[in-house]
Amino acid sequence: MIAPFFERLNKTAGLNFSPFYDAYDWGRLLEGMWISVELIACIIAVSLVIGVVGAGAQTSKSRVIRFLIAAYIEIFRNTPPIVQLLFFYFGLGAITPQVDMGGWYEPIIGSFGWAVIAIGIFGGSYNVEIFRSGIEAVPSTTTEAAESLGFSNFKIFVYITLPLAFRFCLPALTNNIISLAKTASLAYVIAVPEITYTLSSIWSDNVNVPEMMILLFAYYIILVAMIAKGMHLLEKRLALPGYGQ
Amino acid sequence: MSRSAAPQTDWTPDQPIIALKDVRKSFGHLEVLKGIDLHVMKGEVICIIGPSGSGKSTLIRTINGLTPVTAGSVKVEGQEVHDDKLDKLALRRKIGIVFQQYNLFPHRTVLQNVMMAPVLVLHENKREVEERARSLLAKVQLSGKEDAYPAQLSGGQQQRVAIARSLCMRPDVMLFDEVTAALDPEMVKEVLVTIKELAAEGMTCVLVTHEMGFAREVCDRVYFTDAGLIVESGPPKQVFGDPQDARTKEFLSKVL
Amino acid sequence: MKTLFPLTITKITWRAPLALAVLCLLSAVTAIAQDGTERVSALDTLIVWIPFILEGFGLNLLMSILAMAIATVAGVVLGFMQISPIAAIRLPAKLFTHLFRNSPWLVILFAIMLLVPFQITLPGGDKVLIPDWIKATIGFSLPVMANVAEILRGAVMSIPSGQWESAESLAFSRYQTLRYIILPQCIRRMLPPWMNWYALLTLMTPMAAILGVGDALGHTQAAMEAAGAKPEFLIPFYLFLMTIFFVFIYPISIYTRRLERRFAAGS
Numbered sequence: 001m002i003a004p005f006f007e008r009l010n011k012t013a014g015l016n017f018s019p020f021y022d023a024y025d026w027g028r029l030l031e032g033m034w035i036s037v038e039l040i041a042c043i044i045a046v047s048l049v050i051g052v053v054g055a056g057a058q059t060s061k062s063r064v065i066r067f068l069i070a071a072y073i074e075i076f077r078n079t080p081p082i083v084q085l086l087f088f089y090f091g092l093g094a095i096t097p098q099v100d101m102g103g104w105y106e107p108i109i110g111s112f113g114w115a116v117i118a119i120g121i122f123g124g125s126y127n128v129e130i131f132r133s134g135i136e137a138v139p140s141t142t143t144e145a146a147e148s149l150g151f152s153n154f155k156i157f158v159y160i161t162l163p164l165a166f167r168f169c170l171p172a173l174t175n176n177i178i179s180l181a182k183t184a185s186l187a188y189v190i191a192v193p194e195i196t197y198t199l200s201s202i203w204s205d206n207v208n209v210p211e212m213m214i215l216l217f218a219y220y221i222i223l224v225a226m227i228a229k230g231m232h233l234l235e236k237r238l239a240l241p242g243y244g245q
Numbered sequence: 246m247s248r249s250a251a252p253q254t255d256w257t258p259d260q261p262i263i264a265l266k267d268v269r270k271s272f273g274h275l276e277v278l279k280g281i282d283l284h285v286m287k288g289e290v291i292c293i294i295g296p297s298g299s300g301k302s303t304l305i306r307t308i309n310g311l312t313p314v315t316a317g318s319v320k321v322e323g324q325e326v327h328d329d330k331l332d333k334l335a336l337r338r339k340i341g342i343v344f345q346q347y348n349l350f351p352h353r354t355v356l357q358n359v360m361m362a363p364v365l366v367l368h369e370n371k372r373e374v375e376e377r378a379r380s381l382l383a384k385v386q387l388s389g390k391e392d393a394y395p396a397q398l399s400g401g402q403q404q405r406v407a408i409a410r411s412l413c414m415r416p417d418v419m420l421f422d423e424v425t426a427a428l429d430p431e432m433v434k435e436v437l438v439t440i441k442e443l444a445a446e447g448m449t450c451v452l453v454t455h456e457m458g459f460a461r462e463v464c465d466r467v468y469f470t471d472a473g474l475i476v477e478s479g480p481p482k483q484v485f486g487d488p489q490d491a492r493t494k495e496f497l498s499k500v501l
Numbered sequence: 502m503k504t505l506f507p508l509t510i511t512k513i514t515w516r517a518p519l520a521l522a523v524l525c526l527l528s529a530v531t532a533i534a535q536d537g538t539e540r541v542s543a544l545d546t547l548i549v550w551i552p553f554i555l556e557g558f559g560l561n562l563l564m565s566i567l568a569m570a571i572a573t574v575a576g577v578v579l580g581f582m583q584i585s586p587i588a589a590i591r592l593p594a595k596l597f598t599h600l601f602r603n604s605p606w607l608v609i610l611f612a613i614m615l616l617v618p619f620q621i622t623l624p625g626g627d628k629v630l631i632p633d634w635i636k637a638t639i640g641f642s643l644p645v646m647a648n649v650a651e652i653l654r655g656a657v658m659s660i661p662s663g664q665w666e667s668a669e670s671l672a673f674s675r676y677q678t679l680r681y682i683i684l685p686q687c688i689r690r691m692l693p694p695w696m697n698w699y700a701l702l703t704l705m706t707p708m709a710a711i712l713g714v715g716d717a718l719g720h721t722q723a724a725m726e727a728a729g730a731k732p733e734f735l736i737p738f739y740l741f742l743m744t745i746f747f748v749f750i751y752p753i754s755i756y757t758r759r760l761e762r763r764f765a766a767g768s
Binding site for chain 1: 397
């Protein structure tokens with residue numbers, strides 16, 4: 001049903017959407033989309049963990065730790081992400097140990113792994129600031145009330161500060177997650193077979209650049225819309241009745 | 246019930262439940278408390294009055310250790326509050342405090358606000374706590390609001406939730422830090438009625454307040470502070486009716 | 502909730518970053534100095550190639566400035582189109598903005614590089630070649646344009662409606678109101694995010710190297726290749742490249758943050 005339509009479209013109008021009638025290209029497209037989604041999920045997870053840990057470390061009493069966190073944020077926010085990625089993959093990748101795969105050697109961390117590490121660390125540098133701002137937005141009077149009720153510092157953080165801070169930073173977090181999902185396409189440069197890479201190999205095989213470009217744009221528009229929708233639902237779910245109006 | 250054993254002191258109930266001796270507090274170069282002596286007996290209702298910026302709020306906050314003192318001693322049931330070895334939890338369970346800005350937890354419902362501390366901090370049985378919380382909410386005239394969120398309530402209602410929240414810890418002493426200052430006039434009364442009932446039941450209360458009528462009617466003793474010092478103290482009849490110090494006279498002539 | 506709790510940005514003094522730049526260089530040097538003669542040659546090689554890399558960086562600056570100029574002009578027009586009362590203008594403008602705000606830089610860059618012909622025929626019949634770096638510049642300007650449009654729209658929306666009403670009651674036309682009343686009040690608000698986007702744009706320009714443009718990244722890779730493609734070059738060369746960008750971008754970030762804070766305090 002779908003395949004004949006696109007085949008006819010190719011013959012009559014010259015619009016070659018090969019993945020929709022060619023089983024091999026279809027497989028490649030699905031694989032690319034799947035790896036892209038996987039990559040984005042891993043990157044976001046890494047960046048969130050770094051964000052929470054970093055924001056916590058920023059409240060540390062040690063000046064050295066605070067300086068290191070500040071240095072981390074500034075270095076990764078003020079240098080080109082593509083160079084960061086290349087630095088990690090080629091620079092650090094060259095000195096990481098290799099494992100014997102029975103005859104041939106493979107690096108412990110592959111290109112997918114390095115993309116997750118590099119882009120995750122890049123995104124984390126924004127998340128640290130976002131979480132920190134959220135924590136700062138929790139009124140000190142509210143935590144003081146908890147203190148007066150006998151809450152320990154840990155319980156104050158878990159039951160009062162964190163739930164409120166998370167709500168306060170959701171809008172900024174949504175923006176950063178969307179921007180990270182887009183930045184994940186950089187993994188192309190170290191040949192991670194995600195969507196951009198896959199479609200580019202399809203268009204170099206079939207010489208159908210404009211058509212595949214439309215698919216690529218459509219993929220990202222839909223992906224971003226879905227993430228935005230999901231985050232919006234979360235925001236709505238967590239909204240406090242009567243608060244902030 | 247999981248009340249921990251009382252700390253070892255030679256305190257007996259006939260001694261002051263709260264005793265401040267030469268309490269000083271500085272913020273940088275600014276000395277806010279310049280040697281405060283104050284005592285509260287069990288069951289007493291004490292009002293601290295005085296002009297804005299005279300250190301009243303700082304004073305009341307030193308009692309439960311929220312504001313550390315620079316020098317002097319604050320004892321609650323014979324226990325030094327500003328002692329690093331002090332079990333803060335035991336102290337905080339003994340003393341409830343209500344703030345000017347209510348400071349309810351905005352992400353929890355009214356009932357959860359009241360139940361949180363006994364359940365999480367004292368690890369009390371959830372069902373017992375809920376029962377107590379509901380009856381406390383009924384006492385402050387808030388039955389039916391259990392599932393509302395704080396931001397859906399009026400200021401006066403939020404303040405009464407804050408009172409119930411403190412009471413649910415079954416404190417020995419209640420501190421009130423200008424609890425009506427942020428309220429619209431018509432809501433002031435409903436909060437004061439709640440406090441008056443508490444006082445009538447024999448709860449030990451320390452209030453920082455601008456409500457002179459309330460102070461005169463409900464208090465056992467009044468402390469007048471000015472510029473970080475206690476200028477005058479005594480029964481309300483005496484302080485309001487026959488003030489001795491010139492600063493007290495001037496202040497009262499302005500507010501009454 | 503957004504307006505109740507504005508997300509502020511930390512104050513970090515200029516000393517920390519300066520130390521960082523030094524740190525970057527130092528780590529490069531130590532990485533090189535780790536063991537003996539072989540590594541020292543990596544540093545020597547880097548020094549030899551520095552002018553070539555900096556020449557490439559010049560192209561990054563040129564691309565970033567040109568792209569920002571295009572993005573600003575096009576973005577302001579697009580932003581005003583978005584708030585037009587005429588739906589036929591407003592809706593396409595919104596669609597256009599949406600498309601370029603939500604697509605990755607790399608994808609937009611590919612689209613421009615591959616879909617725009619490498620030469621165009623002028624009306625007179627002359628053929629003009631479009632160099633790759635110009636195409637890349639256009640590719641970089643598009644996402645920034647969409648975001649400038651969004652910044653402008655946001656700034657205009659934040660002007661109280663009383664300003665529109667009073668201008669209308671003084672018989673200003675819509676154009677006059679925008680030109681003389683609304684826009685001047687927007688510029689102050691738009692400056693910090695505009696500068697943020699310039700910084701981000703500059704950090705994205707090395708992507709042009711993927712498509713063969715001889716920018717700083719392209720030249721760095723070419724230099725490593727020419728010097729014998731030894732693996733020990735990778736860390737110092739890439740670190741040096743990051744340092745150049747850092748030294749240029751960091752002062753801009755600091756200044757932007759100062760502006761943000763000053764404006765936040767002023768309003």
